[in-house]
Amino acid sequence: MFRMTTLALLACSTSLAWAQDDALTLPASTVSAVAAEPDEATGINLDKTIESGSRLNLNARENPASVSVADRATMERLGVRNFQDAANALPGVNASAPPGWGGYVAYRGFNGAQIGQLFNGINLQYGGSARPVGAWIYDRVELLGGPSSFLNGSGAVGGSLNYITKLASRDKDSLEGRVSYSRYDTWETAIGVNQALNEGDGPRHYARLDYSRTHTNGYIDRQENQAGNLAFSLLSDINDQLSHTLAIEYLEEQEDSPYWGSPVLQPLSGKLRIDKHNRFNNYNVEDGRYEQRTRWLRSITDYRLDDATQLRNTFYHYKGQRDYRNLERYRYNAANTEVTRSAAYRQRHDQEVNGDRFELTHAGDLFGLASDWAFGLEYSRNQQTNYPLSISANFDTVDPNGFNPGEFLDIPGMDAPRTKGRSTRTDTASAFVENRTRLTERLALITALRYDHIDFEVVEHATRVELDRRWDAFTGRAGLVYDLTDAISLYTQYSTSAEPPGGTLTSASVAQVADFDLSTGRQVEVGSKFDFLDGRGSATAAAYRIVRKNISVPSSSVPNTTEQAGQQTSTGVELAASLKITPQLLAAGNVAWVRAEYDEFNENVGGVAVSRKGKNPVNIPERVANLWLTYDVAPDWQVGADARYVSSVYANTANTMWVPSYTVYGLFLKHDLDAHTELSARLRNLTDETYARFIHQSNTQYYLGEPRSLEVAVQWRY
Template structure:
């Protein structure tokens, strides 16, 4: 057990009485109004729980923190939370089957970028498959190592998807219907209601429901998803409140699209046959299904004006089923496509945990000193039932019989449990913001994680038990150059379990390896200018990740823990109210990601990839939005997104080209509560790859040009 004497000693400042002029503490909570005024700009004085447990504003936080709130989600026309994430600086997210929620950020990807749901990590990439944006209040992002706040697996950064909760509004309703190309439809409704009035306990309820259906832009790919969220807020006393939140998702996709094969020879820029842009080489009855349930019980208690407690119990249960033919490759002369990779899989996952937090505003040496202390305990369990097959057939491009899953050799066998994983995590954390002067503050954080891990290989009767202890933290200085501009510098660290996410790790991935570590140095500035009409942020960073598994240079069949990767980058974001009618928003990110120590097997021998860029990492990502109010009832806008080319292999001898997507919209305000919007996506009908499968060089082709009509109303 680790020594907690240092964090406990820090409580000396915690017990110092607060001065009368110190502002009262605000209990954590979410407030959502269907008639909220649309916010513009970067909102540097808003808070973001993802970047700190202290309720710091974006300006007060010594880190690159970005937020897309509900007003911005609606302005962008984002359909799922990944589209919201892609609007944040430097993020490149997609959802190819088998990867679920893939995110590349600051030179890292996969499990190296933490994804949270209401501050809770599921510790498994496939569980992050994007969900319709309707039930989400905002998406938050903090750049770089952030294990100090949310635990392991965040060397690149952390995304947090925050759902709507019941608020203290008397009555607020909203609804949306939309229709787009490929029979893409959405029906959604949300309602917040005060359940009683008068003295005594007060109760407020909110319910949100959305249904999405589409025939898909790929042949035979059909999808339907239902999403329900309910929450009940109860003010039991003036100082005690409780929120019960329940979410349920059911999703089904027929003949999921696993990618488009690239033409031979596979060298240099990879290409596809554009005539087969929408071809689906999966079997006729391919399937993906997902059923998930979330439960949170949140209790807030205010002890006094300076001190509050929060306790969050959380439960997640998810089941995911796959049965598909996943691998397609052209023969040597590109006249036929060989299909293989039959795969059937089931994931059964359950997460249970409880988090306790204590917030205190005090003074130390006569200067304001805010504290957050807490502990978290969770048990994450997953069992998998995989079954795979090899070669199936060869088909000619164009019109072909896709066949059926049971026709793939060996796929009719009964399902067998292959592996069960259990991760028990005990954590303790402390965070402090200490004023050092009128314009200077120090923000520090420290977290301890104890991880007990067990994996059972049922087929080979093998069990491996491991335990790891990780201490991570950060220290940052914030200097207010003026009331509207600040400068910061910070140092932060992270820890990452071997095998990426332990819920999916095999015995061989964890048996002989320790935690990977990361560290970051970041400097930046945040400012409002031009009398508040403009705001901007800039951040420059270096991240070094060390001690991840690489091929042993002395034995091509063995792995050692010796890897290192460095990412240097710059992120810029800005918002400018050019005139009373014209709003310009943009962000841009550049990163130089490279391996310093990395070996892989090529031709049966270990080969160094020092200096090479990791797969699927774009060097540059940028977004631009222009919104113009033509009059009281009409608004229009254009947007652009640029993603640089990415490499398809670690040798950097194959790549897919960069792409730029353009869009436009026009919105008509029917009345003060109802809007009608026409939105055109991928205006130039660009053919592009959102993701490239490293193992088989399959393109994951992005959406073609489409027109969407939507009606939004508030009541």
């Protein structure tokens, strides 16, 4: 089936007819943060544009790929606290934030750098930049399944997540806020305002400001976290054709004594277990620390030449600094009576990204067929310098029933001066084109092609070793969408990806890139998107097969390094649906199944090559499912329940250790005090399940999920 689909797509891609019968609109430079009406805040909207799936302003029904979105109304209905919670609501996504991994995402059998994580369409190419922060300033999270290099540049064989910030809106003036409090002294205060600055003729200006402050003592001992997140934007309509948006964001976060996981009991084989009595122990030193400071600047200019042709230019600047100071590895002795602590680590990451993207969209005719085009050029420079200091030796052995955590400077050698370790510079020049063709009234051909020239330079300061590598990547897609009826569409797609070796170039060493060429991926996907029961329900279904060659995987024998695997194949199915069972009762959910395995991979274990053919990658769940039920008891009262299931995952590439599956449940109650104010209570992890959201492969440590907690919140909007 997949081979026939591929041949059909390749044949169609040679067609000279490229068209569409709907005129493109000016790319939206505004995002409304006003909550949707209740009916809009439920279910799957197949007719809403999802910008992360194409530059042609296609909605989900028109896109020959699996695309989904958690919009602002959905995030509020589900009670998400950060953008990673929103990502986990999307089909097949399993995201967490263990220290050292930043924003970890597993999707379609891949993880790490194989899943693109973008901020407003910009890829920072560094996992630590996607560490989840408060969701208040974000308008929505969008997901594109499968290889997406054609849209976002090199990488992203499994898919791309796009975190999109609120921007100034022309819609109406608004003032909104939120205050919440929950277990472990966890609180959030947030405010947002959108305001028209002037009226009358001439240029019009609109401003938006969002700010949130969060604090928690954490469910792990001594893990206090506080963060402040600010977003400001100014939209200026110069005239009927020209508009400009200036967007600024700033984040500060500090976490004391970060939790690096709970050590698993010996022996390290089979189903891994922890001591639940001591599951909240923090084995880090007393003054362990994680800090980050980031800023964004975007300048977006939109110009409408006419109704058919628009231009957009986006200049972007990002600056981030992250500091780590921790004792990270913990291991039980054979009798499970004592824990040995080791792996002291101190590091600073300085990153700066500057770039400019130019896009032109045009709606016209070609050989008598309506044709929509998107052309673009982009250039970016991504620079990072790290300042590492690590000592892998054992520090001490403690009694888990009570111990003195000690101070970081108690560790011999950790008071050394800060020195540069490695600097990288990645210059990327790109050109891209997309097209949609209406071959018939019901059949459309969507194609895309992208070229990336990557110039990479790495300097190892200690050894004064330098390396300069260059790669050229061509990626694309060809897809067909057939409207079986006005309510049902079928699609098929073939897409490719390319990624430099080393996983993430921003932190790659000389050894990781010196002798390796581009990693490549290809996917065949078929699916359907449809409404049913007179529009009361909507659903999407997708089946795919992805083949990835020369992928980078974390080494199970050497911490903080990667190895090149020959080939991995992922085959899977994703289903999502929502249904208004009655006018008061909404059911929504999704389920994803994936079979991911290595086809070719000889792992270096103690100097011996060991085949991992047929084995599953680490931390990849075979099944992920979400379910939500919402019932309107009265016009101003609403109750709901939710459940999330994640199947077991392997903890090593030999698949001799695994972490059990888990299911967590939640309840919520919401009451509208008046037309502007709502009060809510949300109970998370109803059964107080003890579960691992992630397993550290090299450290063999659980990263535990949150215990049962109750949150109360008040939110208002004027």
